[in-house]
Amino acid sequence: MRLEFTEEEQAFREVMRAFLREKLPAAIREKVLNGFELSRADHVLWQRTLHERGWGGVSWPKEFGGPGWNSVQQYIFEEETALAGAPRLIPFGTKMVAPVLMAFGNAAQQQRFLPPISAGSEWWCQGYSEPGAGSDLASLKTRATLDGDHYVVNGQKTWNTLGQYADWIFCLVRTDIQAKQQSGISFLLIDMHSPGITVRPIALLDGGHEVNEIWFEDVRVPLQNRVGDENKGWTYAKFLLGHERTNIAGIGGAKRELARLKSIAARERKDGRPLIEDPLFAAHIAQVEIDLWALEITNLRVLSGERGARAPGPEASILKIRGTEIAQRISELCMRAVGPYALPFRREAMEAGWQSDPTREAPGPKYAATLAAAYMNQRKLSIFGGTNEIQKNIISKMIVGL
Amino acid sequence: MNFEFSDEQQQLHETVNRYLTDQYTFEKFRAINASPLGWDKVAWAGLGELGVLALTVPVAQGGLGFGPLETLSVMGACGRSLVLEPFLSSAVIATAVLRAFPDAAAAALLTRMATGDAIAVLAHYEPDSRFETQWVTTRAQKAGDNYQLDGHKAVVMHAGAADTVLVSARTSGEPNDAQGVSLFMVPRDSKGLNLDPYPTIDGQRAAEVYLKGVQVPASSRLGKEGAALPSIDAGLDIGLAALCAEAVGVMQALVDATVAYVQSRQQFGTAIGRFQALQHRIADMLIHLEQARSMSYLAALRCTAENVTERRRALSAAKAVIGQSCRFVGQQAVQLHGGMGMTDELIVSHWFKRVTAAELMFGDSDTHLQRYAALTRS
Numbered sequence: 001m002r003l004e005f006t007e008e009e010q011a012f013r014e015v016m017r018a019f020l021r022e023k024l025p026a027a028i029r030e031k032v033l034n035g036f037e038l039s040r041a042d043h044v045l046w047q048r049t050l051h052e053r054g055w056g057g058v059s060w061p062k063e064f065g066g067p068g069w070n071s072v073q074q075y076i077f078e079e080e081t082a083l084a085g086a087p088r089l090i091p092f093g094t095k096m097v098a099p100v101l102m103a104f105g106n107a108a109q110q111q112r113f114l115p116p117i118s119a120g121s122e123w124w125c126q127g128y129s130e131p132g133a134g135s136d137l138a139s140l141k142t143r144a145t146l147d148g149d150h151y152v153v154n155g156q157k158t159w160n161t162l163g164q165y166a167d168w169i170f171c172l173v174r175t176d177i178q179a180k181q182q183s184g185i186s187f188l189l190i191d192m193h194s195p196g197i198t199v200r201p202i203a204l205l206d207g208g209h210e211v212n213e214i215w216f217e218d219v220r221v222p223l224q225n226r227v228g229d230e231n232k233g234w235t236y237a238k239f240l241l242g243h244e245r246t247n248i249a250g251i252g253g254a255k256r257e258l259a260r261l262k263s264i265a266a267r268e269r270k271d272g273r274p275l276i277e278d279p280l281f282a283a284h285i286a287q288v289e290i291d292l293w294a295l296e297i298t299n300l301r302v303l304s305g306e307r308g309a310r311a312p313g314p315e316a317s318i319l320k321i322r323g324t325e326i327a328q329r330i331s332e333l334c335m336r337a338v339g340p341y342a343l344p345f346r347r348e349a350m351e352a353g354w355q356s357d358p359t360r361e362a363p364g365p366k367y368a369a370t371l372a373a374a375y376m377n378q379r380k381l382s383i384f385g386g387t388n389e390i391q392k393n394i395i396s397k398m399i400v401g402l
Numbered sequence: 403m404n405f406e407f408s409d410e411q412q413q414l415h416e417t418v419n420r421y422l423t424d425q426y427t428f429e430k431f432r433a434i435n436a437s438p439l440g441w442d443k444v445a446w447a448g449l450g451e452l453g454v455l456a457l458t459v460p461v462a463q464g465g466l467g468f469g470p471l472e473t474l475s476v477m478g479a480c481g482r483s484l485v486l487e488p489f490l491s492s493a494v495i496a497t498a499v500l501r502a503f504p505d506a507a508a509a510a511l512l513t514r515m516a517t518g519d520a521i522a523v524l525a526h527y528e529p530d531s532r533f534e535t536q537w538v539t540t541r542a543q544k545a546g547d548n549y550q551l552d553g554h555k556a557v558v559m560h561a562g563a564a565d566t567v568l569v570s571a572r573t574s575g576e577p578n579d580a581q582g583v584s585l586f587m588v589p590r591d592s593k594g595l596n597l598d599p600y601p602t603i604d605g606q607r608a609a610e611v612y613l614k615g616v617q618v619p620a621s622s623r624l625g626k627e628g629a630a631l632p633s634i635d636a637g638l639d640i641g642l643a644a645l646c647a648e649a650v651g652v653m654q655a656l657v658d659a660t661v662a663y664v665q666s667r668q669q670f671g672t673a674i675g676r677f678q679a680l681q682h683r684i685a686d687m688l689i690h691l692e693q694a695r696s697m698s699y700l701a702a703l704r705c706t707a708e709n710v711t712e713r714r715r716a717l718s719a720a721k722a723v724i725g726q727s728c729r730f731v732g733q734q735a736v737q738l739h740g741g742m743g744m745t746d747e748l749i750v751s752h753w754f755k756r757v758t759a760a761e762l763m764f765g766d767s768d769t770h771l772q773r774y775a776a777l778t779r780s
Contacts, residue, residue, distance in 0.1 A: 132668070134740055202745055203745065204751075205755060269530060271534065280771065339532045340533070340763070342762050343608065344600045344608065345600070345602055346601075363610045376754070379736050379743075380741075380744055383740055383741055384741070388737075389679055
């Protein structure tokens, strides 16, 4: 047993670092490290940069134009990009619909859809949750009825992330209303520019716009945009959820935010001394750092069991629960570190440039301006992608066997 | 031992609660929150007509002469309705501070505050004071019959709504000295007093208050020169107890809303409230709420205690418990509402923001935990 990565893996890490030093745009890095909002253009630019290096589909095998990395290499990539301040990859294209297309799509679909995902020229979003189907996803009601060589789709999706930017949406729709819940679902690829689609933003508690409701009213979808067999969509959806979890612990991002927490706590003062020297606050930081260390080793154990580039099994739920709890705790400590200056709320402070603009007056230190909003926003982590309660059900059923 | 509210206190709570439930709806809150002013003069006048603005003003100044328990009875309702008007800042804290001084000017201001005609706020904390009340660097220099005030006061709640700002400033000593702090009544429109106003995370309004060469007559100083800190502390402690009561009102609302939600939300063919994991979570929320309620009573009963150590020990214990409860109940209410709990459209997210702010105000739970430890060490 040993903790160290192999020499090849270390060398791989150095390649990542060199690439990031050279290619990660400073403006994007600045935004990520300070918790500012990224624009669509930022994400697209970063995806294109990766694509030009041959890494547009980081988790893809070589046959589909990916780098063919195993799961340890993917982990190193995720960790190094996060630490360097690169945007977290928008998963809907590269990590979600792409693996489904590779496993269950036909050659025409693969050729049509995969290259633009890698190149960042088409943005994908997800049509899963509905107002009445959240944790109980299989109770979804959006209908697709056959009409010649088209499906006609009617219904409503919700909690759709960044659909306002999207060119395409992959959707779970009900194609058989007689069948038992899981059996009557199909997996459709729908052009977001189709007539009959309405995207309505959902205002969140931090004032941001990252999720939407999407209405489908007689939206015509060509039959060739169904992936795999009719009524087998649930199988594909489950396969996809496995892939969503490859970076679910978010170790790199947590390490980056922990470093930010320490830098804030070093600048804040309490009783005339740096806050980081306050015994209680220092203990809070130490606790979350130790928790993160334990999770990192757990994550590496999972990876090392699967050096074959396969999606992890139900143990991913452990990573999701602990990873989100740690990320939420760090954001909470960041907010509390700045004391009363966590209270002022200025929406514009979330935009890049605000903090470096000398003409902008900030109440308190400028780094304090985004922290409470970030704390509130991070509450989503334990809700989306399967609530932490659902993850616990998975652990007790699938791992423990209760 | 008796934890019953008097008939009068009960009636007060019911009157205010009924008024706010009818008049201060969530829609009203949203409209006021979205307005440039951020609070509503009509709603303020309404509170004045109810008499609650006179609640703790002495009878001699036209007030009702009530104390912390009556304040508690009102604050819970203010919390549930997310009142944006400067009730806590003016009718509780500034009133308590002014009451502590024998000056005629303070009495005259209280008379106008009792009717709601005047609004005053305390501008005390500074950028580097964090939550330590004796850290004052704002200077007051005597020049003839005037004082000149220079300094910066941080996150002053409702400063924009005030006609009078009660500014603490050092007439002698070093930043962290307990002695040498004086308090001045400063008209909001004084030359050299500038506000940088902003909303806070929970939709309340606050401001940075900058004082640059502000001239006030010596008569605007309250009490003896350099001896104001005990009165400021007394006022802030009364405010802390009131904030605790408000937070309990908000937490009660969060628990009620969460219970209603899990009973109505259907997943897997049943109300999610049937799942034991969620039932236990709600039981934990309720335990936190009841522990917090107990400590809000302790805070109200002890916040005016003569023995300062006893008073602060009780208040720090209360805020430590209530701050932790705010965090747990707030976070779990959002969690059990799922994505809906994060939407601006539901009042739950606004209550969550209010308890988040309450945890941070007047010292977070860590601060009070440490203060309690220091007070009980010997």
